Amino acid sequence: MSFFINGMQVKRLIRMTMSLIVVLYLPASLADPVKVSVVKTAEGYQLLRAGEPYVVKGAGFSQGDMSSLAKFGGNSIRTWHVEEDLEKGMALLDQAQALGITVSLCLNIARERHGFDYNDPEVVKKQFEQAKDAVQMYKDHPALLSWIIGNELNYDYRNPRVYDAVNDIALMIHDIDPYHPTTTTIAGWNEDLVGVIGTRAPALDFLSIQMYGDLINLPRYIKKAQFKGPYFVTEWGAVGHWEVGKTAWGAPIEATSSMKANNYRKSYEKVIASAPHQALGNYVFLWGQKQERTPTWYGMFLESGETTESIDVVARAWNGEWPANRSPGIKSVHLASRRGRDNIYLSPSKKYSAKVKAFDPDKDTLTYAWSIKPESDSVKHGGDFEQGIADLEGLFTASQTPKASFRAPSKTGAYRIYVYVYDGNGAAAHANIPFFVRAK
Known part of the structure; x- marks a missing residue:
C-alpha cells in the first residue's frame, strides 16, 4: 500500500x-x-x-x-x-x-x-x-x-x-x-x-x-x-x-x-x-x-x-402600509443660497452658511448635524470597495440647526457639505452639496 x-x-x-x-x-x-x-x-x-x-x-x-x-x-x-x-x-x-x-x-x-x-x-x-x-x-x-x-x-x-x-x-x-x-x-x-x-x-x-x-x-x-x-x-x-x-x-x-x-x-x-x-x-x-x-x-x-x-x-x-414611525424628509438644501447643480465655488477660509428645509410626517422634533468631507477621488467602479472619507474638523461655528455656519477649508480643492436630519426615533434624512474651494 x-x-x-x-x-x-x-x-x-x-x-x-x-x-x-x-x-x-x-x-x-x-x-x-x-x-x-x-x-x-x-x-x-x-x-x-x-x-x-x-x-x-x-x-x-x-x-x-x-x-x-x-x-x-x-x-x-x-x-x-x-x-x-x-x-x-x-x-x-x-x-x-x-x-x-x-x-x-x-x-x-x-x-x-x-x-x-x-x-x-x-x-x-x-x-x-x-x-x-x-x-x-x-x-x-x-x-x-x-x-x-x-x-x-x-x-x-x-x-x-x-x-x-x-x-x-x-x-x-x-x-x-x-x-x-x-x-x-x-x-x-x-x-x-x-x-x-x-x-x-x-x-x-x-x-x-x-x-x-x-x-x-x-x-x-x-x-x-x-x-x-x-x-x-x-x-x-x-x-x-x-x-x-x-x-x-x-x-x-x-x-x-x-x-x-x-x-x-x-x-x-x-x-x-x-x-x-x-x-x-x-x-x-x-x-x-x-x-x-x-x-x-x-x-x-x-x-x-x-x-x-x-x-x-x-x-x-x-x-401595503407605512411603517409605524415615518422617516423625516428633505424639502430643499442650499449652500450660499445656491443648489448642488450651480457649480459652487468658495474662497479659502471665508465664512459661509448652508440651510436645509426638512419635514417629518409624524411631527417628530428634528435635530440636525452638518459635516464637510473632501470629495472622493475614487475611480473604482462596479461596486468595488472604496475607503471611507473622514470629516474635516474645526470648520463649523454652528452645525446643529437647520442653518449651519462655517468657514470654507483653507486648501484648494473639491469638497462636499453633508446634512443629516434625525427624528429621535431611529430614522433620518440626508442631503449633500459639492463645492470647490479656490482663490479668486
Missing part, C-alpha cells in the same frame, strides 16, 4: 471531508433542503418554494441588522459572495432561517476585469471545483433560495467564454443540487449580451438584471428584444453616480434622501410590480450602508444605523 496519493485524489478527499463537516454541523432538522423551482404557467412563469407560490420581497445584504428586514416586511436577501468559513456561512443562513428569510447565495466567480483569463482551462477548472465545493457546503440548508453564479460578469468583459464557464457550473449545480435554481447577474440591459447568455448558458433557470436610474426603461428594452424568459431584478434603487449630472470639476450631484425614496417608489410601481409573471423576484439595494463616492449614495441606512425614507417606501410596497 502506498502512502502517496495524486492531486486529484487530494481534491476528492477534501470535498468528501467538507461534505461530512456540513452533515455533522447541521442538526438533522436543518439538513433537509426546501425545493425551489421556476415553473411555466399560462400567464408566464411562477416561482415556487415548497410547492407554493413565493413572492420575493428582497434586499441586498452584506452586513448589518438582518432582523430589521423582517421587521419591515422583507423575506429574502442576496449576497455577493459565499463565505468560505463554514461556521460564518452557516451562521448567516441559520439567522435567516430563524427570521423566516430566504437567501440567494452568490458564488465567487472571477471577473475578467480583475485579470481572470477564461481562455486558461486550468484556472477555469480550478474555479469550477471551488464553486462545487461551495455548493456542497450550503446546498442542503433550508434557508437557501437560489444560486447566483457570479455578479456582473459582463462588466468590462470581452471574452464570451465566461458564460461557457457559467453554464458548466449551472449544470453541475443541477446535478448535485436539484432543489435550487441557478442564475447569473448582468449589469444593465444589453440585448446582444442576453442573446450570448441564452446561447452559451442555457442551463440557467432565470436571468438576473441589475439596473438603477435606467431601470424605468427595462419594460421597453424587454419588449423590443422580445425577451420572454423569467428574470429577477437583483439590484435596484437610487440613481447611479454614473447616471447623474456632474459639476464643472466632475463631482456627481447626489439626490436628497427624499428624491431617492421617490425613485424607489417609481421603480417598484412601474417596473417590478408591473410584470408579476416574468419579474419573479427582486432585491433592493442596499439594506445597509457603504461608501461609494459618498457614504450615503446607495445605503438605505446611515452609517450610524438610522433608517431613511427609502425604507419607508419599500416597506409600504411590501406590506
Whole structure:
C-alpha cells in the first residue's frame, strides 16, 4: 500500500471531508433542503418554494441588522459572495432561517476585469471545483433560495467564454443540487449580451438584471428584444453616480434622501410590480450602508444605523402600509443660497452658511448635524470597495440647526457639505452639496 496519493485524489478527499463537516454541523432538522423551482404557467412563469407560490420581497445584504428586514416586511436577501468559513456561512443562513428569510447565495466567480483569463482551462477548472465545493457546503440548508453564479460578469468583459464557464457550473449545480435554481447577474440591459447568455448558458433557470436610474426603461428594452424568459431584478434603487449630472470639476450631484425614496417608489410601481409573471423576484439595494463616492449614495441606512425614507417606501410596497414611525424628509438644501447643480465655488477660509428645509410626517422634533468631507477621488467602479472619507474638523461655528455656519477649508480643492436630519426615533434624512474651494 502506498502512502502517496495524486492531486486529484487530494481534491476528492477534501470535498468528501467538507461534505461530512456540513452533515455533522447541521442538526438533522436543518439538513433537509426546501425545493425551489421556476415553473411555466399560462400567464408566464411562477416561482415556487415548497410547492407554493413565493413572492420575493428582497434586499441586498452584506452586513448589518438582518432582523430589521423582517421587521419591515422583507423575506429574502442576496449576497455577493459565499463565505468560505463554514461556521460564518452557516451562521448567516441559520439567522435567516430563524427570521423566516430566504437567501440567494452568490458564488465567487472571477471577473475578467480583475485579470481572470477564461481562455486558461486550468484556472477555469480550478474555479469550477471551488464553486462545487461551495455548493456542497450550503446546498442542503433550508434557508437557501437560489444560486447566483457570479455578479456582473459582463462588466468590462470581452471574452464570451465566461458564460461557457457559467453554464458548466449551472449544470453541475443541477446535478448535485436539484432543489435550487441557478442564475447569473448582468449589469444593465444589453440585448446582444442576453442573446450570448441564452446561447452559451442555457442551463440557467432565470436571468438576473441589475439596473438603477435606467431601470424605468427595462419594460421597453424587454419588449423590443422580445425577451420572454423569467428574470429577477437583483439590484435596484437610487440613481447611479454614473447616471447623474456632474459639476464643472466632475463631482456627481447626489439626490436628497427624499428624491431617492421617490425613485424607489417609481421603480417598484412601474417596473417590478408591473410584470408579476416574468419579474419573479427582486432585491433592493442596499439594506445597509457603504461608501461609494459618498457614504450615503446607495445605503438605505446611515452609517450610524438610522433608517431613511427609502425604507419607508419599500416597506409600504411590501406590506401595503407605512411603517409605524415615518422617516423625516428633505424639502430643499442650499449652500450660499445656491443648489448642488450651480457649480459652487468658495474662497479659502471665508465664512459661509448652508440651510436645509426638512419635514417629518409624524411631527417628530428634528435635530440636525452638518459635516464637510473632501470629495472622493475614487475611480473604482462596479461596486468595488472604496475607503471611507473622514470629516474635516474645526470648520463649523454652528452645525446643529437647520442653518449651519462655517468657514470654507483653507486648501484648494473639491469638497462636499453633508446634512443629516434625525427624528429621535431611529430614522433620518440626508442631503449633500459639492463645492470647490479656490482663490479668486
